[in-house]
Amino acid sequence: MVTTSPLALARSARSAFHSLAYSSTSAREAALMAIAGEIENNKESILAANQQDVDEGKKSGLSPAFIDRLMLNEERLGWITTDLRRVATLPDPVGEVFDQQLMPNGLKVRKQRVPLGVLAVIYEARPNVTVDAAGLALKSGNAVILRGSSETLNSNRALVDAIHRGLASTGLPEGSVQFVDSPSRELVFELLKLHNDIDMVIPRGGSALHKYCRENSLIPVITGGIGICHEYVDASANLEKALPVIRNAKIQRPSVCNALDTLLVHSDVAGRFIPLVVETLSKDGVTFRVDEKAAACLPDPLPAGVELAGVNDFDTEWLSLVLGIKVVDTLDEAIEHISLHSTAHSDGILTETETNAREFVARVDSAAVYVNASTRFTDGSQLGLGAEVAISTQRLHARGPMALRELTTYKWVIEGEYHARL
16 A cells, blocks of 8 residues: 655655755765665565565466566576666766867856756566666666556565665665555556656556556656567578577577567578577477568478467567567668567677678667677666666667666856856
């Protein structure tokens, strides 16, 4: 049961922000280190709370992919605290000065980086987002309101308790991290109307959540995280090296947004490569949706686990061990397919031809574009950001993993010698 209204949470966060925004870098770093320690010291209660969520999720019939995103264990908690400590030690963007100019009239002009303000992060399934979002917000001087899904309520309560203990132990305001302690969708609707108290909404979840926030929010919304991801195997690709990359992109963690959904294969190598892909990935439990040209590269009848692609299969983010395969005749055809079916998240080319790589990078308009690498690297931790609060697939104001710098804006600072405009 929620004990505090969204308006009260937002105003408490705004009050805390006024202190947090002017806190020292060392104070914010110390808070993140303390939170990591609290999570480790209370891992038994956190894992017990998470197990309760997992058990309830299984009873209610949640999919295995959803359960995987929901589940915590000691290893995953270790990743969470490692990332949090990494964020703590990253350079602080707040106060950074850039674009300095000396005007002809003697005015000194610069831009100075400042926090965005109060963030509302609305997310599904993954309790790690609770810590990632709180850590990145705190380090960048922002207050944050967290609203996880009903399926993660017990896990999030335990994690937020640890976060509040860490804040209290270092003297930063506990109100810097607020938690909507209720699964009520009505409260989300109320939250989205608080444009005077919240500066940005960041939904992290499926397309329905993003659509709901876009349609109902009076606050700017950053959307993303929905990934229909592609790898294109060029005619010149080293097939021996390409296979492990594709396997990694598909099976390393299939339930996440940067996992591979569609494999595009040039017709010159399709006959050799597609049977190898099917044989190899079938051993990992992958099933396949193939177009007619890809099917022609396989035995007739089609092997178990392989079927012809349906009308919407190349527009599906699988989040599971399903892979679409399509044969293309040219680089242009591969890029055209991606432009029609990608969600502009993560798309890559496997090639030994530099001109093809350059053309792919220039023409594929995704937040992350890969050459000879797995799409699984679209992750704040993997890209040196420590963590991310979300992965933006839109153009304003950030694209790709959103971390410290993406949670800031700037102000103009103009210094004069009692200048007056003529």
